[in-house]
């Protein structure tokens with residue numbers, strides 16, 4: 001590589017063609033699960049008024065304080081500071097309000113996929129530009145929506161073939177019961193203030209809940225016997241959480257209670273959850289994060305509206321797929337190459353091209369004057385399965401030669417039988433991933 005060649009910015013990456021089968025598998029599987037559960041896709045801008053994030057995610061969170069890419073405006077919007085979206089939930093709620101979705105039939109079920117941006121220290125599974133797939137159910141406060149959020153994440157990961165996963169869950173209460181708990185928590189830490197890390201010392205005043213998930217070893221030791229929110233839940237929050245867990249039990253989704261799970265975004269109320277690979281004890285690569293956020297719609301200017309959702313990092317899912325030796329199926333490329341010789345054959349070829357593509361068969365057809373050998377070589381290079389060869393004689397007799405390019409064998413058919421014959425030969429598996437031993441490995 002030349003010395004002064006431009007490089008991708010730190011924490012970003014190119015997703016090259018060889019990687020794309022994994023991305024397609026994740027996108028297609030998630031889309032199938034969401035559409036099948038009655039969700040609709042939404043796409044929102046990659047940048048928004050930064051206040052949405054400051055208000056929604058919380059002004060004292062790491063995401064807002066340290067990780068947001070803010071943009072300088074050069075135009076009519078000068079008074080507004082924009083930020084590249086660090087996550088999707090706040091933007092989706094902004095869209096819910098802006099587009100009058102509160103008057104749609106409730107709940108509104110939305111899913112999204114796309115790039116998010118956080119100025120974090122890049123390391124394994126942590127990027128500055130990364131991709132999330134997520135969903136939000138806005139307008140339903142019942143535990144069945146908490147279940148649906150957890151279940152749909154679980155279902156996507158399962159259909160992708162991922163194993164050895166576990167859901168960690170907790171309830172962090174509501175504005176009625178949480179303040180009393182926070183007072184207890186502050187009291188608990190008040191004697192050990194000097195021993196806490198600098199971040200926790202700040203958080204003790206601004207966001208005491210976050211002390212529970214500090215990664216500093218000493219803070220973790222100090223918090224070992226800290227009071228837990230589950231013991232301080234009000235009867236409504238207790239009942240809500242109990243019912244959510246009953247759903248998980250009923251549907252056989254493996255979970256562990258984690259009383260220290262609080263999540264890094266301030267909008268959460270009641271149920272919070274993460275899905276993690278069981279051996280990732282330090283939770284360095286949490287795959288899915290989500291929970292209920294009953295106050296966010298109101299916080300961003302709407303009516304009091306309950307909501308719940310999750311998102312997962314697509315890089316982390318793909319990395320785990322590779323670790324677990326899951327092979328993503330290659331997408332359908334060129335299936336048929338039309339090889340033609342002579343003017344009459346060129347004419348017939350176009351009709352054959354139209355008939356094949358109408359039947360959802362992928363066809364490469366560029367009328368050329370190349371030799372038969374040359375055209376077959378091109379077909380092999382494009383990894384086509386078959387060549388449909390039409391010479392002068394075949395064109396006149398309404399026939400084609402079907403050449404299997406892997407087997408290097410060929411047969412003559414009446415042109416009218418071509419589609420049925422190809423359909424018979426090309427019945428392909430509709431799933432996005434397949435067991436490693438059955439397919440050639442990609443990447």
Ligand code: HAM
Nearest residue numbers: 087089125126127130286287288289290309310311313
């Ligand atoms: P989050 O926990 O901040 O939650 O992110 C969700 C997932 O995004 C993480 O579990 C991880 O897989 C992935 N992720 C986060 N940061 C990075 C990064 N720097 N590099 C690679 N992957 C990353 C949210 O974003 C919430 N909006 C989830 C939610 C939706 N809650 C309710 N609805």
